[in-house]
Structures are given as structure tokens and as C-alpha cells.
Amino acid sequence: MKNILTVKNLTTHYDTPQGPARAVENVSFTVKKGEMLGLIGESGCGKTTVAQSILRLIEYPGKIVTGEVDLDGKDLVNAKTSELEKIRWKDIAVIPQSAMNALNPVYSIGDQIIESILLHENISRKEALNRTKTLLELVGIDKDRWKSYPHEFSGGMKQRVAIAMALSCSPKLIISDESTTGLDVLTQAQVIALMKDLQRKLDLSIIIISHDLPLVTSICDRIAIMYAGKIVEWAGTSNILQDARHPYSKGLLDATPDLANPEKKVVSIPGTVPNLVSPPEGCRFRDRCQYAMETCAAAEPELVAVKSEHYVSCFLEKGAKYVL
Ligand SMILES: Nc1ncnc2c1ncn2[C@@H]1O[C@H](COP(=O)(O)OP(=O)(O)OP(=O)(O)O)[C@@H](O)[C@H]1O
Numbered sequence: 429m430k431n432i433l434t435v436k437n438l439t440t441h442y443d444t445p446q447g448p449a450r451a452v453e454n455v456s457f458t459v460k461k462g463e464m465l466g467l468i469g470e471s472g473c474g475k476t477t478v479a480q481s482i483l484r485l486i487e488y489p490g491k492i493v494t495g496e497v498d499l500d501g502k503d504l505v506n507a508k509t510s511e512l513e514k515i516r517w518k519d520i521a522v523i524p525q526s527a528m529n530a531l532n533p534v535y536s537i538g539d540q541i542i543e544s545i546l547l548h549e550n551i552s553r554k555e556a557l558n559r560t561k562t563l564l565e566l567v568g569i570d571k572d573r574w575k576s577y578p579h580e581f582s583g584g585m586k587q588r589v590a591i592a593m594a595l596s597c598s599p600k601l602i603i604s605d606e607s608t609t610g611l612d613v614l615t616q617a618q619v620i621a622l623m624k625d626l627q628r629k630l631d632l633s634i635i636i637i638s639h640d641l642p643l644v645t646s647i648c649d650r651i652a653i654m655y656a657g658k659i660v661e662w663a664g665t666s667n668i669l670q671d672a673r674h675p676y677s678k679g680l681l682d683a684t685p686d687l688a689n690p691e692k693k694v695v696s697i698p699g700t701v702p703n704l705v706s707p708p709e710g711c712r713f714r715d716r717c718q719y720a721m722e723t724c725a726a727a728e729p730e731l732v733a734v735k736s737e738h739y740v741s742c743f744l745e746k747g748a749k750y751v752l
């Protein structure tokens with residue numbers, strides 16, 4: 429399958445009075461056409477920084493230090509601002525965590541979707557209205573409710589409107605950054621099921637950013653696990669579930685309750701994500717890793733393929749040969 433997005437050696441820092449916070453370092457991954465990729469990790473691991481770097485939405489004190497971001501042949505790191513404005517929304521759309529609260533209370537939801545279409549496409553208002561009605565139906569909202577105002581909708585419905593808005597210019601890629609956090613569990617499951625359904629129907633590529641491992645494993649094709657600014661493991665979901673190799677990935681799995689196995693002992697990972705201004709030398713997971721060896725302090729492990737389409741960054745993977 430063709431890659432829609434290729435991110436290579438992406439490095440983004442934030443300047444702080446104490447020195448640069450190395451929030452994203454040497455991050456590489458791809459997203460295939462029609463694929464749903466889960467990007468997960470604890471709070472502060474750099475997930476949002478990756479998303480904002482892809483979209484070039486990093487603002488001072490942040491800066492992309494180096495790296496490549498290719499969206500279906502377009503170089504986003506070096507694209508002109510005017511070009512980027514066209515690419516955002518039309519080629520990549522983001523559903524941020526605050527999406528449902530970002531709706532303007534004084535305009536109907538239909539008018540807001542219409543405006544976002546007209547801002548990016550040269551079509552008539554009538555055509556934009558027709559598309560808005562189709563989009564509302566697609567996300568499970570009665571098309572006649574286009575005249576309703578945000579306060580007339582529940583949280584889950586507003587989130588559906590945010591998804592409809594993200595779909596409004598038929599993007600190639602959607603990035604959902606914790607976009608269901610804050611919704612109750614049932615509504616969260618419905619919104620996630622809707623995204624999966626749309627991904628299949630529209631052959632969309634989607635990056636789901638979350639710290640919720642069960643949510644991500646339930647719908648994503650592949651999963652990239654981030655720790656302290658780096659991808660430590662990246663593989664198909666079944667490989668992550670059945671053959672996780674990185675101690676952090678294993679720790680996340682051990683810390684997750686299993687509804688199918690209530691007897692499972694849930695063990696949380698001791699310690700916290702390091703301050704990224706001064707992360708541990710060598711492997712950044714070293715302070716929390718029960719397998720840490722001398723080598724782990726001397727050098728940073730690279731992301732290497734342990735088998736086809738399964739990449740791990742850990743010195744325990746001695747047999748791994750080729751670098752991504
Ligand atoms: N404006 C900023 N100035 C300094 N450091 C920042 C800034 N924004 C983010 N960081 C640092 O960058 C790192 C990554 O932050 P980011 O928001 O990308 O993490 P995240 O994985 O999305 O976390 P969360 O799950 O809490 O949303 C953190 O260590 C954070 O402290």
C-alpha cells in the first residue's frame with residue numbers, strides 16, 4: 429500500500445530558560461493510504477508536538493530543528509506558508525482535543541461547516557450547504573439539524589460535528605489528537621466507531637493520538653509507541669499485543685486492565701517521564717527500565733527492524749540488523 433505520509437528524523441525542540449526541551453527527536457514513521465495509525469505514550473512524550481510539527485503549527489518557543497515530512501509528494505517542512513494554508517484542511521485536517529468546545533456559539537453548526545468549506549474551495553454556497561448536509565448524515569446527525577446551534581447538541585454530537593468539519597474538504601489524512609478525551613466512555617466508543625467506519629468507507633488515513641492503549645488497539649492497524657520524545661516501538665497492532673518487545677511497551681500493556689481477563693494483575697510502570705531539557709544520557713527509558721545495562725547509559729538505541737514492519741529501539745534487540 430502507498431504511503432500517504434512519511435516522517436523522517438523529525439526533531440522539534442522548545443527553547444526554555446534552562447536550555448532546549450528536546451520534545452521530539454529523530455522520529456520516523458509512515459502512514460499508508462487507508463491506514464489508521466495509533467500514536468500513543470504517556471503525557472509529555474511528544475505526541476502533540478509530532479502532530480503540530482507535521483502541520484508546521486509549532487510556534488515560538490518551539491522550532492523544527494530538522495527532519496522531513498512528506499505528504500503524498502509534498503514537502504511540508506519546506507513548503508511556503510501560503511502553500512501550507514492550502515494543504516491544511518484540504519489535505520490534512522486535525523481534530524484537536526478541544527474541537528467540540530471550539531465551535532462558535534453564535535453560528536449554527538451548518539453555517540460553520542459551510543464557512544470552512546468556502547474558505548478552502550471555490551464552490552457556491554448552495555453546493556457547500558448540500559455537502560454539509562451529506563457530511564452531517566455521514567457522521568450520524570440528521571441533515572435538517574444544520575441550522576441548530578452548538579448549545580443544542582450533546583458533547584458526542586459536537587464531536588461528530590468536529591469530525592464532519594474535518595472531513596469537509598475531503599482530506600487525505602486526519603489527525604485526531606485526544607479528540608474523544610473528556611467524553612463519557614459510551615460516547616467515546618461511539619465516536620471512535622464512527623471514525624473507523626468513515627476510515628473504511630472513505631479509504632481515509634487517520635492518526636489517532638491517545639494515551640489510551642485499549643482504545644488504540646481496538647481500532648488501529650498499526651501502533652507507534654512514543655517515550656520521552658522518541659518512538660520506541662512501531663508495529664502492527666497484533667504484533668504489539670502479542671509480541672511487544674520494548675520494555676516500555678510491555679510496561680504499558682501490563683498497566684492496562686483486560687476486561688476479558690479480570691484476573692490479570694495490573695502493574696503500573698514506576699517513575700515518570702523525564703524532563704526533556706535534561707533526559708537521561710543514552711536510552712531515555714533507562715531510569716525506569718528493569719533491564720537497563722551499562723550500554724544503555726553509553727549510547728542511544730536506534731529504531732531497528734526486528735522483523736518485517738516491526739521496529740524497536742532497545743539494546744536488548746541484539747539480532748536486529750537494519751536501521752529504518
Ligand atoms: N511551549 C512549550 N515550551 C516548553 N516545553 C514545551 C512546550 N510545549 C510542550 N513542551 C514540552 O514538550 C514535551 C512534549 O509535549 P507534548 O504536548 O507534545 O506531549 P504530549 O505527548 O502531547 O502530552 P499530553 O498527552 O499531555 O497531551 C513535554 O515535555 C512538554 O513539557
Ligand code: SF4
Pocket residue numbers: 674675676711712713714717718719720721724729741742743744
Ligand atoms: S535500551 Fe536498555 S534501558 Fe533502554 S529500554 Fe532497552 S534495556 Fe531498557
Ligand SMILES: [Mg+2]
Pocket residue numbers: 475476477606
Ligand atoms: Mg498532547
